[in-house]
Amino acid sequence: MTEELAQGQMTLVGLSERDLPALDQAEFSDRGPILLLVHTRDINKIVKQYGNDPRIVQxxxxxxxxxxxxxxxxLIREMIQSGRIRDAEIWLHSDLKPLRFMAKVKTPDLPHTYPLYRQLRHFGFETICYRGPRWSVEIEPFPMLEQFVDRHKGERCFVVGNGPSLNKIDMSLLKNEITFGSNRVFLGFEKWGFEFTYWGMEDRLQVEEYFGEYEEGLSDSIPKFVPFDYVDYAKLPNACYFPLMYGNGRVFPDGISFPAFSNSPGMLYHGFTITYSLIEIAALMGCSEIYLIGVDHNYGLGAKKLSMSRAGGNDSTWSAADAGVATHFDTRYTTQNKKFVKPRPINAEVSYACSRQWCGMNGVEIRNATPGSHLDVYEMVPYEDLF
Structure with missing residues (x-):
């Protein structure tokens, strides 16, 4: 391989341990030479298994x-700088998989590859090609969470839910504040007279079935936060596809017990509501005061509709007809029989308590300024007293 290395004919290939079977698939049999970058807990086992593969330099x-x-x-950085490594790919052994709520649409299964993707981006690679059996996609560069670290260090911000209580307060007071919104919050922009600073979504049903609404309702200039799961599906301008570790309410796939809070650009943790992820992102940005508004935490669905059924089943969603009270600040939010995944208020409260503990230990003040909120995890503060 010495001559080929000197000629710069090497590809840096990222593989997670679960995708190692790709090395044995016919689609990759003639691809080489490669320098293999493996995300694994036992590199010695991988070297023993594949160290004699003629395609693999190291x-x-x-x-x-x-x-x-x-x-x-x-070593990899030296090879990149010398021109011996000129491109990078990530291989998957799995075929495309259907989306959870739109089974006819198939996309690559990418979330577990984020640590590899992140390292390749840190090596300086921009567009990165993913390859699988009979498919390939190119992921264009996007702003990563690293670019937002400490962007608002020492400043205050408002994380805004979409509850009907927004109609009880003067939203125009937020025009010059740092604001985080989600989902269909853009329905209020015209009435309030300004757009929010940041926007995010993570609910799988909302992403998959209603992505077109967000694409149309949001201006290109707003920085947007979308889980890396949808980097090849929900293509939005100025979007940061952030790593989000979904859990089952007991333990996360990486072994961390639920609940968990993170302000690291390497991984955020799911808290059963986009509000929780936006709190994590605000903490990552260095905000020292975080105020919640529009977090009514009152769904009016009754015990049956709020039962802890398995997501994806026939009883896992709800619509406006199931609610006994107004659920959002604008009736357009729920018109046309729009569907929503049932909220998990108990899981969310456990997560919120975790964020309160983290913020308390790290000098971040977090309070709830939502009038009439049913969420009592945080200290309450009158909205008007903040101005």
Missing amino acids: IIEAESPDLPASEGTR
């Missing part, structure tokens, strides 16, 4: 860019 363990560079990482 096998290096992937690592977080947040850690001091290992010898392997330094």
